[in-house]
Amino acid sequence: MPTYDQYAVIGNPIDHSQSPRIHTIFANQTGHNLKYGRILGEDKHFFQQVTEFFANGGSGLNVTLPFKELAWQLADQCSLRAKTAQAANTLWPLSTGQLFADNTDGIGLIRDLHENHGINLQGKSILLLGAGGAARGVLYALWQQQPSRFWIANRTATKAVELVKQLAPYRTSQDDIQGGSLEILDTEQFDCIINATSTGLKGKMPQIPESCLIPGGIVYDMAYANEPTVFVRWGHEHGAAYALDGLGMLVEQAAESFLLWRRIRPETTKVLELLRSFI
Ligand code: ATR
Numbered sequence: 001m002p003t004y005d006q007y008a009v010i011g012n013p014i015d016h017s018q019s020p021r022i023h024t025i026f027a028n029q030t031g032h033n034l035k036y037g038r039i040l041g042e043d044k045h046f047f048q049q050v051t052e053f054f055a056n057g058g059s060g061l062n063v064t065l066p067f068k069e070l071a072w073q074l075a076d077q078c079s080l081r082a083k084t085a086q087a088a089n090t091l092w093p094l095s096t097g098q099l100f101a102d103n104t105d106g107i108g109l110i111r112d113l114h115e116n117h118g119i120n121l122q123g124k125s126i127l128l129l130g131a132g133g134a135a136r137g138v139l140y141a142l143w144q145q146q147p148s149r150f151w152i153a154n155r156t157a158t159k160a161v162e163l164v165k166q167l168a169p170y171r172t173s174q175d176d177i178q179g180g181s182l183e184i185l186d187t188e189q190f191d192c193i194i195n196a197t198s199t200g201l202k203g204k205m206p207q208i209p210e211s212c213l214i215p216g217g218i219v220y221d222m223a224y225a226n227e228p229t230v231f232v233r234w235g236h237e238h239g240a241a242y243a244l245d246g247l248g249m250l251v252e253q254a255a256e257s258f259l260l261w262r263r264i265r266p267e268t269t270k271v272l273e274l275l276r277s278f279i
Pocket of ligand 1: 154156159196197199204207
């Protein structure tokens with residue numbers, strides 16, 4: 001057996017993943033003896049790949065696209081945030097041998113906003129764009145910030161309505177939460193707009209009204225690139241005080257996974273700066 005603890009990220013594609021780089025920096029920084037690899041996941045063999053990784057002594061797995069939902073299904077137990085997302089990005093074995101699943105995407109987003117940029121969403125109006133896996137992953141964490149309004153708009157309205165239904169157990173009678181098509185935005189304005197659609201992959205913007213952002217508001221693109229994304233550019237052009245991409249969220253969700261596995265929170269500021277120069 002190796003003298004170090006073994007971790008990995010599994011996804012498809014996986015070559016581009018920055019997780020090995022991030023976790024290796026965290027390990028060096030904290031003096032933890034671990035190795036962190038990449039596994040190219042295969043649709044038909046995902047369950048077997050995960051099971052084998054842990055059977056061979058693996059200490060923890062990060063899961064990325066397109067396997068987050070499957071990872072949640074595979075686990076024996078999960079956190080509330082993984083349950084709400086119906087998806088997991090962090091797995092580890094319990095002492096009983098059972099597999100535990102958590103989801104650190106939402107807290108990663110919140111910590112990036114709060115710790116790295118001093119942004120508190122409490123009492124703010126939030127618009128979440130998209131209703132796929134990425135949106136589901138941050139839904140509960142955003143709701144926990146107690147926004148004054150929380151709207152979810154998606155090209156396919158029914159999926160946004162479904163997301164709102166998932167929050168039903170946690171809602172109060174007074175809250176202002178709505179889900180629907182992008183058309184519901186009409187003349188609405190929000191303090192903070194978060195892009196969880198995959199439009200950026202095609203270099204596009206979701207079709208939202210030009211006046212959707214309150215001047216001096218916050219625009220957050222969960223995607224990132226080596227230059228400002230289309231959504232970040234839109235924010236700058238529409239008077240945002242903050243127009244941020246998702247690189248900070250990537251580092252923060254990794255730090256949360258590291259904390260869950262190793263019981264120590266790594267420092268993220270320098271890692272984020274370093275990563276920015278790599279992408
Ligand atoms: P992910 O796991 O990255 O969230 P996904 O589950 O396929 O990927 O979800 C992609 C999201 O981007 C969806 O909300 C999708 O809208 P639909 O539900 O209508 O498909 C959204 N999306 C993709 N292309 C879009 C476009 N051109 N305009 C607006 N929304 C788009």
